[in-house]
Amino acid sequence: MPRLEDLPDLTRQGMLNFPAFDHDDAPCARMTRPLAEAKIALVTTAGLHLRDDTPFSGGDQTYRVIPSSTPASGIIQSHMSIGFDRTGIMRDVNVTFPIDRLSEMAERGEIGSVTGNYYSFMGAQRSPRRIEEETGPEVGRLLLEEGADAAFLTPT
Amino acid sequence: MPTVTVALIKEHAQRVKPPRTLWVPFPFGFALGNPDDPPFQQKVLSAALGLLSENDVPVLAEFPEDADAPPVLLQASAAQAEAANRDGDPADEVTALRGYYERWVDEHEGRTMVGLSGVPQRQFRGLVRYLQAFAGGEDAAYDRAPEGVEPVRFLRLATDDLKAFFMEARFSQRPRDRDEELQRWFWSETAMGNLIAAVASRLTEQGEAQTANGIAR
Numbered sequence: 001m002p003r004l005e006d007l008p009d010l011t012r013q014g015m016l017n018f019p020a021f022d023h024d025d026a027p028c029a030r031m032t033r034p035l036a037e038a039k040i041a042l043v044t045t046a047g048l049h050l051r052d053d054t055p056f057s058g059g060d061q062t063y064r065v066i067p068s069s070t071p072a073s074g075i076i077q078s079h080m081s082i083g084f085d086r087t088g089i090m091r092d093v094n095v096t097f098p099i100d101r102l103s104e105m106a107e108r109g110e111i112g113s114v115t116g117n118y119y120s121f122m123g124a125q126r127s128p129r130r131i132e133e134e135t136g137p138e139v140g141r142l143l144l145e146e147g148a149d150a151a152f153l154t155p156t
Numbered sequence: 157m158p159t160v161t162v163a164l165i166k167e168h169a170q171r172v173k174p175p176r177t178l179w180v181p182f183p184f185g186f187a188l189g190n191p192d193d194p195p196f197q198q199k200v201l202s203a204a205l206g207l208l209s210e211n212d213v214p215v216l217a218e219f220p221e222d223a224d225a226p227p228v229l230l231q232a233s234a235a236q237a238e239a240a241n242r243d244g245d246p247a248d249e250v251t252a253l254r255g256y257y258e259r260w261v262d263e264h265e266g267r268t269m270v271g272l273s274g275v276p277q278r279q280f281r282g283l284v285r286y287l288q289a290f291a292g293g294e295d296a297a298y299d300r301a302p303e304g305v306e307p308v309r310f311l312r313l314a315t316d317d318l319k320a321f322f323m324e325a326r327f328s329q330r331p332r333d334r335d336e337e338l339q340r341w342f343w344s345e346t347a348m349g350n351l352i353a354a355v356a357s358r359l360t361e362q363g364e365a366q367t368a369n370g371i372a373r
Contacts, residue, residue, distance in 0.1 A: 002163070002322050003181055003227065004167060006228070007227065007228065008226040008228060011228075013163055015168070015214040015239060017334065017356065018165075018168065019174050020168045020171045021171065021172050022171050023171070023172060023173040023175065024167065025214070026173045026174060026213045026214035027175060027213075028175055028177040028211055028213045029157055029158045029159070029175070030158060030211055031209060032194070033209050035205060035206075037187065038208075038284060042250060043276065043335035046187075048362075051271055055313065056271050057309065058366075058370070059181075061214070070265050071217070071265060071266075071267075072264075072265070073264070073265050073268070076268075076269055076271055076272065077269055078272055078313075080272075080312065080316045080370060081368060081370060082231065082232075082369075082371070082372065082373065083229070084183065084184030084185035084229060085184070085185045085186075085225060085229045085335055085339070086269070086320070086323075086328075087191075087334075087338050088185050088186045088190075088191045088225060088311075089185055089191070090268075090269045090320060090323055090324055090327070091191035091192055091327060092191035092192045093267075094188065094191070094194070094197055095185075095186055095187065095188050095189065095190065095191040095357070096186070096188065097272075098188055098197055098201050100194075101188075101194065101197050101198055101201050102201070103333050104194075104198075105198075105201070110202075114345045117292060119278070119321070122349045129172075141158065143157060144157060148157060149157070149158070150157060150158045150159065150160070150205075150208050151157060151158075151160075152160055152161075152204060152205065153159055153160070153161035153162070154161070154162050154186075154187045154188070155161075155162060155163065155164055155187055156184055156185055156187070
């Protein structure tokens with residue numbers, strides 16, 4: 001899926017009617033060094049955060065910082081929609097937030113390094129104006145300050 | 157800064173037009189394919205990062221392989237229509253599953269999605285009694301709820317903790333069960349599934365349909 005043809009009618013209509021942004025084109029920032037030398041950041045909208053951090057609530061447009069050295073046991077998810085099966089993330093957080101996979105790529109020299117911090121937002125936003133205008137650009141600035149060369153974004 | 161994103165709904169990516177998108181034919185909650193399958197996850201990750209060198213944007217690539225999980229999540233109402241053996245006491249189920257849950261956590265370096273409500277799992281029997289009272293029409297707040305958490309919000313966090321406790325216990329009890337088997341078990345064979353559905357019904361009656369729909373439907 002989600003191939004839309006596989007979904008029940010109601011869910012499919014919900015997806016088709018979801019108020020996603022409609023853009024005419026896309027901005028192009030180019031890589032300035034090869035992937036094997038690049039510092040990569042991870043940003044997710046899976047509502048993940050450190051176990052002791054404040055849980056997200058629905059529509060929450062703030063973000064949480066997850067140091068890239070955090071073990072999987074230190075991460076919890078407060079995006080609790082029953083619109084998706086959480087058992088995959090319960091088994092292995094890498095299925096949506098590949099924190100271990102990126103570290104392994106850095107160890108193997110396939111990417112240069114990872115940023116010290118990763119970032120997490122809440123998903124299923126119907127009107128993400130604050131993310132667009134405030135918290136999203138703020139995370140962008142923080143990543144640039146850390147010297148990130150590129151960011152990999154994952155949904156729930 | 158260059159970015160690349162995984163997208164689960166191709167139709168949304170076509171509208172939003174992120175610069176570089178890897179569409180994957182996986183269910184929600186499975187952006188990199190399969191849990192506990194590093195080689196598969198690595199294939200998805202490498203395919204996505206490979207798009208960073210593409211500058212003729214927007215680029216929307218498609219990942220060619222399917223993941224294991226089924227596309228549609230079984231919901232409480234569908235599973236409970238099949239009904240089974242769920243007349244027991246959810247507190248006794250908590251006790252019976254505790255050893256399995258603790259084994260799961262021990263074997264995974266402390267990893268668990270239980271913990272949002274702030275109630276330690278050793279106090280879940282008491283939490284069950286509170287939920288039973290709420291579902292039965294009482295309105296007292298849970299006396300050990302974390303400070304500053306509204307009662308309705310606490311119900312959401314508490315029911316989610318109990319679901320995670322049951323699922324993680326089941327991972328250890330029945331390691332081969334996946335996705336639909338797990339949902340079917342929880343909603344149609346456990347008294348806890350029944351109790352959580354009853355909590356959702358009471359919330360709906362109180363005009364808290366949005367929270368209720370996030371708990372069970």
